[in-house]
Amino acid sequence: MSFLLVIIAVTAAAAMAAILSIKIETVKRLQINLNRLKRSLDEMDEQAKLIVRTDMELNKVQQELDKRTASLATLQKLSRSISGVLEVKAIFKGIKASYLQEFGFDKSCAYLWNEREGNFLEVLSIGYTEEEAGAITQYINSKKHGYWDWLLRERPFSSISKQENKFLKAEEIESVFKTSSFIISPILPAEGSKGILFVGTANPEVAITEGDEELITVLANQISQSLENARLFEKAWTTQQSLEKNVEERTHELTVALNEVRKVSKRKTDFISSVSHELRTPLTSVKGYASILLEEKLGKLPTAAKERLEKINHHSDELVHMVNDLLDIARIESGKTVMKIEGQNLNEIIATVSDLIMIQCKNKNIELKTDIQKNLPQVMADRNQLERVFINLLGNAVKFTPEKGKISLKAKGNDEAVEVAIADSGIGMPPDALTHLFEEFYRVDNAVNQQVKGTGLGLSLVKHIVEAHKGKIWVESAVGRGSTFYFTLPIKQ
Amino acid sequence: MPLDIGIGLSTEKDYSLAAKEAVKMASMDMVSEKVDMAIVFSSRDLASIGLLKSIALSTGGVPLIGCSATALLTPHGIIKHGVAVVLLSIPETIQTTIACIQELKNKRGSESGRELADRLLADFKETRRVMGLVFSDSSTEDAANLIAGMRERLGKMFPILVGSLSGNRQPHRTYLYFNHNVLMDSALGMLWGGRLNFGMGSCHGWKPLGKPRTVTKSQANIVEEIDGEYALKIYEEYFGASVSELRKNFRIISMLYPLGISIDSEKEYLLRNAVAIEENGSLRFQADIKQGSIVKLMLATKESCFEATRRAAEEAKRNLAGLSNESAKTLNKRIVFVFESLSRQMLLNKDSAQEIKIIKDAFGPDTPLIGLYTYGGQAPLNLGSYYSDQSHFHNQAISILALGG
Numbered sequence: 001m002s003f004l005l006v007i008i009a010v011t012a013a014a015a016m017a018a019i020l021s022i023k024i025e026t027v028k029r030l031q032i033n034l035n036r037l038k039r040s041l042d043e044m045d046e047q048a049k050l051i052v053r054t055d056m057e058l059n060k061v062q063q064e065l066d067k068r069t070a071s072l073a074t075l076q077k078l079s080r081s082i083s084g085v086l087e088v089k090a091i092f093k094g095i096k097a098s099y100l101q102e103f104g105f106d107k108s109c110a111y112l113w114n115e116r117e118g119n120f121l122e123v124l125s126i127g128y129t130e131e132e133a134g135a136i137t138q139y140i141n142s143k144k145h146g147y148w149d150w151l152l153r154e155r156p157f158s159s160i161s162k163q164e165n166k167f168l169k170a171e172e173i174e175s176v177f178k179t180s181s182f183i184i185s186p187i188l189p190a191e192g193s194k195g196i197l198f199v200g201t202a203n204p205e206v207a208i209t210e211g212d213e214e215l216i217t218v219l220a221n222q223i224s225q226s227l228e229n230a231r232l233f234e235k236a237w238t239t240q241q242s243l244e245k246n247v248e249e250r251t252h253e254l255t256v257a258l259n260e261v262r263k264v265s266k267r268k269t270d271f272i273s274s275v276s277h278e279l280r281t282p283l284t285s286v287k288g289y290a291s292i293l294l295e296e297k298l299g300k301l302p303t304a305a306k307e308r309l310e311k312i313n314h315h316s317d318e319l320v321h322m323v324n325d326l327l328d329i330a331r332i333e334s335g336k337t338v339m340k341i342e343g344q345n346l347n348e349i350i351a352t353v354s355d356l357i358m359i360q361c362k363n364k365n366i367e368l369k370t371d372i373q374k375n376l377p378q379v380m381a382d383r384n385q386l387e388r389v390f391i392n393l394l395g396n397a398v399k400f401t402p403e404k405g406k407i408s409l410k411a412k413g414n415d416e417a418v419e420v421a422i423a424d425s426g427i428g429m430p431p432d433a434l435t436h437l438f439e440e441f442y443r444v445d446n447a448v449n450q451q452v453k454g455t456g457l458g459l460s461l462v463k464h465i466v467e468a469h470k471g472k473i474w475v476e477s478a479v480g481r482g483s484t485f486y487f488t489l490p491i492k493q
Numbered sequence: 494m495p496l497d498i499g500i501g502l503s504t505e506k507d508y509s510l511a512a513k514e515a516v517k518m519a520s521m522d523m524v525s526e527k528v529d530m531a532i533v534f535s536s537r538d539l540a541s542i543g544l545l546k547s548i549a550l551s552t553g554g555v556p557l558i559g560c561s562a563t564a565l566l567t568p569h570g571i572i573k574h575g576v577a578v579v580l581l582s583i584p585e586t587i588q589t590t591i592a593c594i595q596e597l598k599n600k601r602g603s604e605s606g607r608e609l610a611d612r613l614l615a616d617f618k619e620t621r622r623v624m625g626l627v628f629s630d631s632s633t634e635d636a637a638n639l640i641a642g643m644r645e646r647l648g649k650m651f652p653i654l655v656g657s658l659s660g661n662r663q664p665h666r667t668y669l670y671f672n673h674n675v676l677m678d679s680a681l682g683m684l685w686g687g688r689l690n691f692g693m694g695s696c697h698g699w700k701p702l703g704k705p706r707t708v709t710k711s712q713a714n715i716v717e718e719i720d721g722e723y724a725l726k727i728y729e730e731y732f733g734a735s736v737s738e739l740r741k742n743f744r745i746i747s748m749l750y751p752l753g754i755s756i757d758s759e760k761e762y763l764l765r766n767a768v769a770i771e772e773n774g775s776l777r778f779q780a781d782i783k784q785g786s787i788v789k790l791m792l793a794t795k796e797s798c799f800e801a802t803r804r805a806a807e808e809a810k811r812n813l814a815g816l817s818n819e820s821a822k823t824l825n826k827r828i829v830f831v832f833e834s835l836s837r838q839m840l841l842n843k844d845s846a847q848e849i850k851i852i853k854d855a856f857g858p859d860t861p862l863i864g865l866y867t868y869g870g871q872a873p874l875n876l877g878s879y880y881s882d883q884s885h886f887h888n889q890a891i892s893i894l895a896l897g898g
Contacts, residue, residue, distance in 0.1 A: 041704040048703030048790070052731045052750060055792060059749055059840070066842045101573070207742075 067104065068211050074102040075215060079222045086233040088112070091226045092124040100126060103215065104206050105199045107179055109133065110187070110223075111140055112195035113148075120144060120196065132178065139176045140196070143168070151186045151194050156213050156220075158183040174200075181208040185220035189228040197223060266334070273330040276323045283323065287316040318453070325457040329440065332464040337385075339468065343378035343492040344386060346411055346418060353390040354409070360398045366405050368394075373412040379489040385465045386489075392458045393422045393485050400426035400448050400483070417471070418491055423484040429477040437475060438463040462487075496689075496897045497582035498826040499523035500861040502567055504575040508539050512547030515578040520551075522861070524826075525582035528552050530589060532683075533559030533670050534865050535576040540668040542675050548578060549673050555580075558591045558681050559670040560628045560658055564838075566831050566864030568853065570846045577863045579828060587687040588620040593671040595679045602635035605680060606642020613684040614646060620686035624693075625653040626830075626894070629680035630667045637780045639680055647684075654693060654894050656832045656867040692813030695892040697764055697834075698801030701753050701789035703731065708786045714778045715771065719788065723774030727752075728767075731790055740770055748836035751888055753791040754782060764791060766836065766888040779888055793889070795844055798837055802848045802891050806855035809893040827897040829856050831864025834889050838866060848891065856895065 082094040092110055100108050107127035111120035119141045125133040140147060146168050150157060159170055159181040173182060179200030187195035197220045290313045292298060294306065301309065331337040350370060361368045379386075397407045405425040412419055429437070433444045441456040443449050466473040466487045477483035501518025505511035520528070531552055535544060540561040548557065564573050583589055592612035594605050613625070625647060629636050636657045644651060658667040669676040685691070706727060710718035719727050728739055728746060739746065753762030765788075769777040782788070809829070829852060838845050852862060 045704040049731050049733065051702060052790065052792065053733060056732065056746070056749070059745075063839075063842065070843070098574075 064209060064211060067209075068215075071103050071211070071215050074099055075219060075222075078219065082222065082226050083229075085226060086230045088123065088227060088230055091223060091230060095124060095126070095223075097126050100199065103199070104212070105201045106203065107177065107201065108197070108199045109136060109177075110195060110197045111137070112187070112193040112227075115193065120147070123195070124197075128178075136176060147196060150184075151188070151196070154186055154188060156183055156185040156217050158213050159208050160210070161213060178202060180204045181206055183208060183213055183216045185213075185216045187220050187224050187227065189224045189231065192227060192231040195227075269330040269333045272326050273334070276327045276330070279323050280320070280327075283316055283320055287313060287320065290316060318455075322455040322457065325455060325461055329457065329461050329464055332461075332468050337468070339382040339385060341380050341382055341469070344381045344383055345378055346376055346420070347372055349383065349386055349390065350409060350411065353387055353394060356391065357394045357398060360395070361407070364398065364401070364403045364405070366398060366401055366403070366407055369406065369408045371408065371410040376411055376418060377413045377491040379418050380492050381469050381489055385469075389462050389465050389487065390422075392462045393487075396458065396485075397422055397424035397426065397483075399452060400424060400446075402426065413491060416491065417488040419486060419488045421484055421486050423482060425482045428479045428481045428483055429475075430479050434475055434477060438473070494525070494582075494584045496584055496587060496826060497523050497525040498828045498861065498897055499580045500828060500863060501578045501580075502565075502569075502575060502863075504572060506574070508541055508544040508576075509547045511535075511539060511576045512544050512578070513551055515576050516548055516551035516580070519578045519580040523580060523582060527582050528555050528580045529583045530581040530591075531555050531557040531559075532579040532581070533557055533576065534565055534863060535559070535561050535670075536565065536572070536574045537561045537563065537666070537668070538574060539576050540670075540675060542673060544576065545670055545673045545675065552580065554673075556591050557670060557672050558628070558683055560630075560656070560681070560865070561668040561670075562658070562865035562867070563835065564866050566833065566849055566862070566866075568849065568862050570849065579861075579863060587685065587689045588617065589683060589685050590616045591671070591681065591683045593669070593674075593676065593679055593681045595676060597629070597635060597639075597678050597680060602638025603642035603645070605635075606639040606644070607646055608642075609639070609680055609682045610643040610646035613682050617684055617686060622647065622651070622684055622686040623689050624685045624691050625651065626683040626685070627653055627655045627680060628658060628669055629655065630658045630669055630677060643682070652693060654830075654832065654892055656865065658867055690813060690897060692809040692811065692895045693893065694805035694808030694810075694812065695890050696761065696801035696805040696808070697793075697888075697890040698798040699751065699753060699762065699764055699791035699793040699889055700797060701755070701762055702792045703790050705755065705787045705789055708782055708784055708788055711782050711784045711786075714781050715775050716778060716782050717773070717775040724776040725770055725774040727790065728776075736770070736774075743767070743770060745839065748839050748889070749793075751791050752778070752782070752788045755787040755789065762789065762791060764888045764890070793840060795841055795847075798841055799847060799851055802851045803855065805891050805893045806852045809895045810855055813895045827856070827860055827895060829860055829862045829864075830894040830896070831862065832867050832892045832894070833864060834891065835866040835868055836889050837891065852893065 078095065078099045082091050085091045085094055095108065095110075097106075100106060108124060109122065109126070109128065110124035112123050113119075114121040120137070122133060122137045128136065150168055155161075157168060157170075159174070170182075173184070174180060177198060177200055179202050182198060182200030185197045187197055197216065199216055290309050293301060294309050294313060328337070350372065354368060354370060358368065360366075394407070394409070401407060401424040407425075408421075408423045410421045410423075427446055427448060429444050429446070436442045437444070438459050440460040442460075443454060443456040463473050466489070469489055471487055471489045473485070473487040475483060475485050499519035499522030501515035501520070501522065503511040503514035503518070505514055531548060533545070533548060545557060549555075564571050565575055565577055567575075567577065581589075590613055592609060592615075594609045594612065597605050600608075609627075614622075625643070627640065627643070629639055636655060640653055640655055643653060647653070658669070666677060669679050669681050671679070671681055706720045708716055708719055709721050710716075716724040718724060725736065725739065728734075728743075728750075729736070731750070732739065732746065734742075747767040751764045751766045753764055755762060765778040765780060765782055767776040767778050771777060813827075831849075831852060833848070837848075841848070849862070849864075853860065856862070
């Protein structure tokens with residue numbers, strides 16, 4: 001029995017040993033699988049680390065890219081709003097809190113150097129109370145040498161770049177400006193006041209990047225450019241103002257002078273008018289007595305005395321003629337001449353005047369040609385005065401045209417006026433004579449005038465008559481090539 | 494009388510003009526002339542008592558609840574300046590009430606939560622309560638406790654949607670609006686009951702990466718050790734970066750690569766952003782992580798985020814459809830509220846507005862929509878196996894609440 005038990009026990013032990021062996025084998029296999037699984041997990045975890053790091057980098061790049069894109073759009077908007085501004089205060093007013101927020105900042109201030117007072121002047125403050133802004137201005141000016149030293153380096157200074165000099169300390173700036181991150185960029189216009197642009201944020205979660213530095217530098221450059229534009233505009237404006245003031249002063253002086261000239265001219269006119277009147281009476285007496293004597297009503301005169309009396313009579317006529325011309329000019333100048341302005345047919349007037357002048361033309365064998373535009377509109381004029389104009393100008397043409405010469409009279413019209421041109425093939429005039437031709441008593445120095453006497457009042461009278469009709473008169477001439485006188489008269493509407 | 498909703502939006506710079514314009518638009522959007530409640534979201538620059546008084550003047554001083562935000566999500570895109578006013582005309586079959594609690598810093602989160610819930614329930618004894626909406630500018634750690642406190646009173650599985658408006662390292666203040674008061678350090682609650690038709694959906698889109706790790710030592714929201722090593726080591730290993738480098742970029746790293754807590758039988762991981770690195774290498778998170786939790790590093794792409802938005806919208810729509818009855822469907826107006834974690838914007842950046850398009854695609858292009866960015870949120874995720882007695886704090890999530898319809 002006990003043997004049987006021993007056999008059973010041995011068999012059981014063997015079986016258990018076999019089971020144990022199998023179990024051990026299974027555990028070993030499981031262990032191997034577990035190790036494999038653990039290894040796979042570790043490998044997977046390593047891969048996860050790579051994924052996370054790559055993802056982090058990608059996120060950073062994406063965020064920076066998004067921020068840069070948004071900031072550039074904001075910068076463009078901001079630049080557009082300040083680039084056209086030509087006033088310093090308005091330039092900084094254009095930098096609004098909303099733009100700053102789009103850049104990722106909530107505080108900003110700017111200062112410009114005040115040359116006269118030798119300190120920095122606040123021109124912008126966003127995100128600060130008046131008291132805070134005042135304290136910052138005080139701080140900036142207490143460190144003005146440091147800021148000038150930094151300004152001249154022309155580089156931004158920020159929480160990340162921190163190129164400190166002995167005056168500028170990032171921690172101090174963060175404390176004074178109440179920010180956790182900041183960028184300060186120099187404002188450097190080509191000329192004029194230099195300055196400082198500060199932007200920052202109190203948000204510790206906002207991290208400043210090199211991209212932000214570049215962005216604020218571009219903004220500071222844009223401000224510099226706008227300040228330069230404003231300075232140039234101010235300069236141009238000041239110059240223009242000064243110029244306008246000079247012109248105004250000069251105009252005033254000229255007006256005063258003109259009034260003086262007018263007064264003198266009026267006195268002259270009055271004087272001429274008065275003298276002419278005074279001359280006419282004795283002249284009439286002289287001429288009357290000369291006529292009586294010449295008619296020998298008081299007895300026969302010796303030939304010599306008769307010849308002298310004829311000269312007195314002739315010169316008296318000339319003097320009367322001159323005095324009449326002077327009186328006419330004076331009347332027209334003073335507006336005392338009563339003109340009977342009405343529609344006139346130039347064809348008729350030209351025909352009448354041509355008949356009068358034809359005799360003189362024939363005497364000198366001069367050809368007179370007229371060229372009148374068909375359906376020439378009527379002009380508004382005083383017929384007698386207009387005839388005097390034609391007679392004067394045609395008379396001059398005959399006077400200065402040599403024998404067998406040519407005179408032409410043309411007239412053409414448009415919607416507003418009729419232009420008359422009287423041309424001769426005479427001796428012509430030098431250019432310097434043309435500027436004085438219509439002045440009273442001016443006579444061109446030429447051979448004809450040396451031989452033929454004249455008053456020098458004819459063209460002056462013509463000019464006064466034409467201008468009294470609201471017309472214009474001018475002349476074209478060259479020595480040896482004849483002269484052409486033009487005048488215009490308004491048409492009857 | 495059905496639930497009537499009107500929404501108005503203004504981007505006027507002057508708060509008074511903005512308020513008037515938004516209320517006018519919202520009123521024109523409504524069929525009913527009776528207004529019972531106003532919900533107001535505005536950009537920070539418009540936050541003022543003047544804004545609320547102008548709205549009160551235009552609405553006849555109806556109860557008002559709302560908050561400021563860094564940006565508003567609107568059907569027309571994301572706007573950084575503006576005010577949105579939602580006006581509600583509430584039928585007798587639906588009940589709603591609002592309450593607030595102030596000076597959160599002087600109280601424990603759970604205590605504040607209980608007090609807020611009690612105030613909400615004071616007027617709400619007869620009607621069956623169905624859903625809560627909470628805005629809080631307490632720290633996010635306290636927000637989780639606040640909701641836990643509220644749940645003690647409202648029910649452990651009671652659906653509450655929370656917009657946490659204060660980040661732990663948030664540089665700007667957030668303001669809460671309660672009637673004509675602008676509040677800070679406060680929490681606001683809005684309780685709905687009766688035959689309200691609503692749907693909620695919340696998703697994040699982050700995916701696990703690498704091998705699972707175990708939280709071997711933690712206290713509330715501070716994780717001291719992971720796999721027996723100091724907690725920060727997980728980030729050191731994955732990013733191959735030194736502690737100083739990590740500290741420098743930790744905000745971005747923790748937002749883009751949070752830790753995900755694995756939940757059995759759930760596809761979605763519960764996300765936790767680390768908000769600080771402690772001196773001893775421990776990590777402080779925005780909400781609790783239990784010792785023994787299995788965690789993984791999480792990673793997302795824009796596409797996975799958009800997919801999450803799509804799922805959240807579909808879920809809200811499905812829940813809405815499930816609760817609606819035929820008569821309500823035809824008569825009630827619908828509005829979609831969106832509460833989006835600000836950290837999603839960091840990843841989506843200029844493509845953030847794409848999410849609005851996805852939501853509009855889900856609910857229809859003309860469905861009124863308004864939303865805001867939060868610093869985290871809570872929404873029912875049906876993750877009861879992890880914290881059976883607490884609501885679940887999410888980071889990175891988009892939460893969608895659809896009302897009416």
